[in-house]
Amino acid sequence: MSDYIGSSSSDPAADPPDPRPQPIAGAASQAPVSPRSGLISSASAPVAGRVFEVWADSTEDAAEDDRTQGSSPVPDVARETPAIELTAVECRVLGAMIEKSYLTPDIYPMTTNAMVTACNQKTNRDPVVDFSAVLIDTTLMEMRERNLVRRVHSPGSRSMKHRQSLDEALALNDQQLALMSVLLLRGPQTIGELRLRTERHDVGFEDLDAVDACLASLANRSTPLVHQLPRQPGHKENRWLHLLSDAVATEHALTVDQDTSFAQATQPGALGSAADKSGLTDRLEDLETQVATLQRQLASLAEKLGEPLE
Structure with missing residues (x-):
């Protein structure tokens, strides 16, 4: 067999095809x-x-x-994401x-x-x-x-x-990979948090808009990799989470339900109907009357004992 891969021979039987992968032209010069x-x-x-x-x-x-x-990985590809x-x-x-x-x-x-x-x-x-x-x-x-x-x-x-x-x-390109890493390690986060936590990765996020654009590139794939969550009560910014795990999404959904339930319970009007409010008002007035009666009785007792009521 010829030592040169791909060399021609006048006798095909003498030189069977080399089973090893054949070199591609220019492959050796690639970085x-x-x-x-x-x-x-x-x-x-x-x-x-x-x-x-x-x-x-x-x-x-x-x-x-x-x-x-x-x-090497291609930064942004127009193909279906697995x-x-x-x-x-x-x-x-x-x-x-x-x-x-x-x-x-x-x-x-x-x-x-x-x-x-x-x-x-x-x-x-x-x-x-x-x-x-x-x-x-x-x-x-x-x-x-x-x-x-x-x-x-x-x-x-x-x-x-x-x-x-x-x-x-x-x-994934370097910026996308860095964002996915932080989301995998810490769960849902705001754009500001993601930029702060990827600074040491040195992937070139110059401002929040750059982070937002990178998140959009991950969210707009045929199979989205991240998702922007609705703003939670008491929070100023939306958060993003990765979509590579159902367990993470389920855990977050439970957290959102708990936060929402608490927020709804503390909203005005969440304590019951008008009739319930009226009942509470009556009960409060009764308690105030009882307290006033006890105060008068204590004052009378203190006067009989000759002791000042403190």
Whole structure:
């Protein structure tokens, strides 16, 4: 067989087709994908000063072929967004992985122990959780089967590491990915809160309008990824939540119902009908009469005893 892939031969039987993926013209000159996404353009390549080798499951072969061609997530695509539904644990794991890829890239991709620490930290998390390493490993395995997470082996390291691939699955750019991370970690938030909490991600949100435009790009997809909630009583701004988990939406709906019920109960006119109000007024007048009678009786008793009434 000829050593040159794709070379012609006068005898086809002597040179059977090479089963390996054939190189694409110009692929070698394409720029490598950013270290944050963890994508690589070959079996092993330097990422953030280190070398990683991707260990792909059989379900990831197609994705690995794409990475050999130097493909990367497209910021805004005019195509149908796949529907992804996550559990509450998956939301926390993916949110934490994405956050660390921005804020602490030196520990990304992440080991299981690093994932436990990131998921259970008490700052920038709502709610605060206490996940075990077993739960994290089980969740990572399930997400690998859905191509939402990939295993990464670092030469010289004994621990298997993991990176998220949600940006690939949903074709998210850096700004969209940062917003999704904060929403996955903290639940519904206002535009102001989202801008404040993505400042350290350094994705270029210059003002609130930029955040609003990015949220709109996520909400206007064929399968919306975020949703603007109605303004709650006592709140000045609308909040946004992600739509990747029914559990999050259900929990929020319960919270809204409770807040609404309390607000309605404290509104004028919520204490009952006119007849009920009249009954309460009569009862109050009776109590005032009884108090006045007791005061007179005490004054009379104090006078008989010769003691001043204080």
